[in-house]
Amino acid sequence: LAKIKKENGWASFGQALGPLDAAIGVLEADLSTDYNKFQAMTPHRDYIGDWAPPDLHSTALRMHFTSRAKPKEDPRNIMVQHVAVGTWYYKVPPNATPKDWLRLRQDCHEMVYAQNDDDDINAKVPLRSSHGKAGGLNFVDNYITIVNDRPENSYGTDQDEAPSLYAIADARHQYQPDFFISCVPCFFNPDASLNRRVGFTQAPQHYPEYSDKFDYLDNNNAQFFRLNAMIRNCCGGVSSCGTNGMWQISNRDNTTIWQRRLKRVRDRDSRLRTEQIEREQFHTSCKIEDTASSLDRVLVGEYSHFINRKLSYGMSKSPEGFL
Numbered sequence: 001l002a003k004i005k006k007e008n009g010w011a012s013f014g015q016a017l018g019p020l021d022a023a024i025g026v027l028e029a030d031l032s033t034d035y036n037k038f039q040a041m042t043p044h045r046d047y048i049g050d051w052a053p054p055d056l057h058s059t060a061l062r063m064h065f066t067s068r069a070k071p072k073e074d075p076r077n078i079m080v081q082h083v084a085v086g087t088w089y090y091k092v093p094p095n096a097t098p099k100d101w102l103r104l105r106q107d108c109h110e111m112v113y114a115q116n117d118d119d120d121i122n123a124k125v126p127l128r129s130s131h132g133k134a135g136g137l138n139f140v141d142n143y144i145t146i147v148n149d150r151p152e153n154s155y156g157t158d159q160d161e162a163p164s165l166y167a168i169a170d171a172r173h174q175y176q177p178d179f180f181i182s183c184v185p186c187f188f189n190p191d192a193s194l195n196r197r198v199g200f201t202q203a204p205q206h207y208p209e210y211s212d213k214f215d216y217l218d219n220n221n222a223q224f225f226r227l228n229a230m231i232r233n234c235c236g237g238v239s240s241c242g243t244n245g246m247w248q249i250s251n252r253d254n255t256t257i258w259q260r261r262l263k264r265v266r267d268r269d270s271r272l273r274t275e276q277i278e279r280e281q282f283h284t285s286c287k288i289e290d291t292a293s294s295l296d297r298v299l300v301g302e303y304s305h306f307i308n309r310k311l312s313y314g315m316s317k318s319p320e321g322f323l
Helices: 002-008 011-037 098-106 133-147 178-188 226-235 289-299
Strands: 049-051 061-066 087-090 108-110 121-127 164-168 173-177 198-202 245-247 258-267 272-278 303-304 311-314
Touching: 002 011, 002 226, 061 133, 087 098, 098 258, 121 272, 133 164, 133 272, 133 289, 164 178, 178 198, 178 245, 198 289, 226 303
Parallel strands: 198 303
Antiparallel strands: 049 061, 087 108, 087 121, 164 245, 173 311, 198 245, 258 272
16 A cells, blocks of 8 residues: 555545455455464365355345366376376266366376376376366356356256356456446347347456557557557457456256367377367467467357457556566
């Protein structure tokens, strides 16, 4: 707070900041007293938390905390997406259902040298087939799928089979109150029917600390992304930049949460090998999963909308900090 007063001119607010200053002091005292009482997380375990109001009919709001496992890995190993030496994996029996998914992930192991796993009955699934952002997005997508299939969350109508909207806000970004009001209508036709050909919408990144004319490194993407997006929006060809995107995800067969991924490498018999992985909605074979996922939608005949409004504010480093 002292830094904000000095650098952002909040000192002019005077005594109005007194309650905020007092609240920060209480928070600081609480953290200094109780912080070490929190249970330490086990890196190779997932941590999930759900919140629902006492009266389930009072609001449609539900909150879910999902922390995907991040096991400690030997940095000398070359990280791969399949089960190999140095990676963590868990086993899936032939009769497993999505309800068993999180429980099976808890019983994970690291594949190490000189300890072969010759289990030919249960499928070995990598705990983290993607170490990056796409892996986290897919983890949440699969979890929400399980939550939606719970009996208490069923509508008992065609709505249970309808597509869902998946909005992404990166760390350091905060939606403005009219974000959803501005984006959701783009998924509907003029007659209010759902347009299933709209793959996603994209709002620009915006860092209010820096105006475009002083943004020499183009952190706001004013000179590159926004300009190109306005042009490509004329034909529905906008690509996502990750944060501030909203995706339409069609209803899928939820009898299983695992799938076979075709690998690009061949074995000694020149046959394509396959492996079992967790279901993927966002592209995981490259770092720029947002652009790759955008192209996947274009290839199946879908298009996108660019919402040329500053609907999400981010906290940015200074240009010198990026350098």
